[in-house]
Amino acid sequence: MGDIESHWQKIYESKDPTEVSWFEAVPRTSLDVIERFVHPNDSIIDIGAGASQLADHLLADGFSDVTVLDVSDAALANTRRRLASATVQPTFVTADVTTWHPARTFELWHDRAVFHFMTTEHMRGGYKAAMADAVRPGGVAVVATFADDGPEQCSGLSIVRHTEATLAAQFSDDFEVVESWRSAHTTPWGAEQRFVWVVLRRRA
Numbered sequence: 001m002g003d004i005e006s007h008w009q010k011i012y013e014s015k016d017p018t019e020v021s022w023f024e025a026v027p028r029t030s031l032d033v034i035e036r037f038v039h040p041n042d043s044i045i046d047i048g049a050g051a052s053q054l055a056d057h058l059l060a061d062g063f064s065d066v067t068v069l070d071v072s073d074a075a076l077a078n079t080r081r082r083l084a085s086a087t088v089q090p091t092f093v094t095a096d097v098t099t100w101h102p103a104r105t106f107e108l109w110h111d112r113a114v115f116h117f118m119t120t121e122h123m124r125g126g127y128k129a130a131m132a133d134a135v136r137p138g139g140v141a142v143v144a145t146f147a148d149d150g151p152e153q154c155s156g157l158s159i160v161r162h163t164e165a166t167l168a169a170q171f172s173d174d175f176e177v178v179e180s181w182r183s184a185h186t187t188p189w190g191a192e193q194r195f196v197w198v199v200l201r202r203r204a
Contacts, residue, residue, distance in 0.1 A: 004096060008050075008072035011155060017051035017078050021154065021187040022113055027054045029183055030112055030142070033199060035061070037140045042107035045069060045134060047097055048114030051078035055090045059083070067106070069093040098126030105136035109143075113195075115167075116145035116159040124170065132174040137204040141175060142197065143167065147182055150194035168198045175200035 017023065031054070034044065040062040046054055049068035056079075058066050070076050073094045083089060093100075097114065109131055118124040135141050145162045146154070153159060162170075164180035178199040185193045 012074040047111040050075040067091040102134040109141040135202040141200040144197045147194040
């Protein structure tokens with residue numbers, strides 16, 4: 001087991017997923033942007049899904065082709081248990097996105113708070129290659145990271161903070177910017193974390 005996989009396995013084996021800093025009972029910003037850019041019959045992949053409840057809400061809203069990917073199987077096991085009785089199930093993928101080779105393409109790639117863990121050029125290169133392969137031409141990628149005035153670490157790991165411009169520039173070889181904005185997330189214990197978001201369109 002790699003260091004990153006081991007780290008996240010321990011997090012999700014030892015903590016209640018509703019008490020981690022990134023928990024959202026209703027991931028409103030993600031849902032709003034997804035529902036503006038794709039339809040319920042379109043395919044979506046949530047990168048670094050962890051135990052997020054985004055898939056639950058997407059399925060409840062009529063989306064039927066939802067894939068959740070995380071490096072930690074313990075994280076995804078939370079979602080499997082939570083959705084065990086759901087009529088429609090997401091597809092579960094346990095993988096490190098930096099070395100993952102997608103077997104299909106998607107209409108929308110969603111990543112809230114994974115890319116800022118890409119602290120080396122090698123990691124960023126692997127992530128960007130996977131994203132370019134996974135998003136069909138004309139498809140959309142939604143990526144959010146800590147802002148330049150956001151936290152400097154998360155879950156004990158170093159991160160790379162971004163502005164809207166520096167985040168969009170990371171993907172400029174294969175994607176064009178559609179829009180960007182900033183938001184604030186409040187953790188379960190009331191701390192505020194600043195994020196930047198970009199919506200990118202895959203070039204043909």
